[in-house]
Amino acid sequence: MTNREKAELVFEEELKDVHHVREFVLDCFEKLTPDYFWEVAASSSGKHHPKITNRKHGLIIHTKLCVWWGKKIAQSFYSYDLEVVIASLLLHDLQKFGTEMSVYDGKPTLANYTSTHGMILAVQMRQLLKDQNKTVSYGKFETITACVGLHMGKWTDELLGDKWIKEYRNNDNVKIVQLADYCASRKVGAKMEELDKLTFGELNEQN
Numbered sequence: 001m002t003n004r005e006k007a008e009l010v011f012e013e014e015l016k017d018v019h020h021v022r023e024f025v026l027d028c029f030e031k032l033t034p035d036y037f038w039e040v041a042a043s044s045s046g047k048h049h050p051k052i053t054n055r056k057h058g059l060i061i062h063t064k065l066c067v068w069w070g071k072k073i074a075q076s077f078y079s080y081d082l083e084v085v086i087a088s089l090l091l092h093d094l095q096k097f098g099t100e101m102s103v104y105d106g107k108p109t110l111a112n113y114t115s116t117h118g119m120i121l122a123v124q125m126r127q128l129l130k131d132q133n134k135t136v137s138y139g140k141f142e143t144i145t146a147c148v149g150l151h152m153g154k155w156t157d158e159l160l161g162d163k164w165i166k167e168y169r170n171n172d173n174v175k176i177v178q179l180a181d182y183c184a185s186r187k188v189g190a191k192m193e194e195l196d197k198l199t200f201g202e203l204n205e206q207n
Contacts, residue, residue, distance in 0.1 A: 004030040006038055010060055011090060014067045018087050021140050024129070025087045032124055033094050036101045042093075042185070049185050059093060062184055066092070070180035080172050084140055088147035088177045095121045115157040122149030122165065143168065147177040 001009075007029035008015065018025055041058035042049040053062040066089040074080045096117050098110030110117060122145045129141050146168035150156055158166060168174050 002030060003033045007033075007090075010038075011064070014064065014086060014090060018083055018090070020083060021087050021144065024141060024144075025090055027132075028091050028094065028125055028128065031128060032121065034098070034100050036097065037094055040097070040101070042096075050187050050189055052189075053184075059096065063090060063093060065184040066180045069183045070176055073179050073183070074176050077172050077176060080176055081140065081143070084143050084147065084173045085176050085180070087140075088144050088151070088173070089180055091121070091125070091144070092118060092148050092151045092177065092181060095124075112157065115152060115155050118151045119149045119157060119165075122146070123162070126162070143171065143173055146171065147174050150174050151177050151181050153178045153182070 004026050007026055015022060015025070037059060039056060041055055042053035042062035043058075049058070049062060050065075053059070053065065067086055070085045070089045071082070074082055074085055095110070097108035097113055098117070100109055101107065110120070125145045125148060126142075129145070142164075146165050149165050150158075150168060151174075
C-alpha cells in the first residue's frame with residue numbers, strides 16, 4: 001500500500017473537509033512521509049503527550065486529535081480558512097523524528113527535532129510546490145507551508161526557514177494550528193481524573 005493510499009484510508013474522515021488542496025496534501029503524504037509515521041507513538045520518550053497517543057499508531061492518533069482541536073479552536077476566531085487549518089494539521093508531523101528512525105535503537109535521527117522538524121518539512125513542501133509549478137505566493141499552499149513550519153510556536157528554529165515564512169507569525173491560521181497541536185499534546189486525562197476526585201464537601205460545613 002502506498003503512502004497516498006494509507007493516508008486516504010486512515011484520514012478518510014479528515015480529508016472530507018479538504019477540497020482545493022486535497023491533491024497537494026496527498027502528494028505530500030506520498031513523497032514526504034517516512035515509513036515510521038504509520039507506526040510510532042507521538043512521543044519518542046513516552047514522557048510527553050496523552051496516554052492514548054503514547055502507543056503504536058500514536059502519531060496517527062495525535063494527528064487526528066489535532067484536526068479535532070483545530071476545528072474547535074477555529075470557531076473562536078473571526079477569520080480563518082478551515083481547509084488550510086485541516087491540511088496543515090494533517091501534515092505537520094509527517095517527519096517529526098526526521099526522515100527515518102535509527103535502525104539500531106528506534107530513536108529519532110533528526111537533531112533537536114522539537115524545534116526543527118516543522119521548518120525542515122515546510123522547506124521540503126515548498127520545494128515540492130515549485131517542482132509541480134504551482135503558484136505558492138500568498139495563497140492556500142504557502143499558508144499551509146507556513147502553518148507547518150511555525151506550528152511549534154516559540155520553540156521553532158526559524159533560522160532553518162526562508163525569510164517569507166516570518167511574515168506569517170501573526171496569521172490566524174498559523175495561530176490556530178499552533179494551539180491545536182499544543183492542546184492535543186497536553187496530558188488532559190490525568191488532570192481530569194484529579195479534578196473528578198474533588199467533592200468540595202468542606203463548603204457545606206457549618207462554621
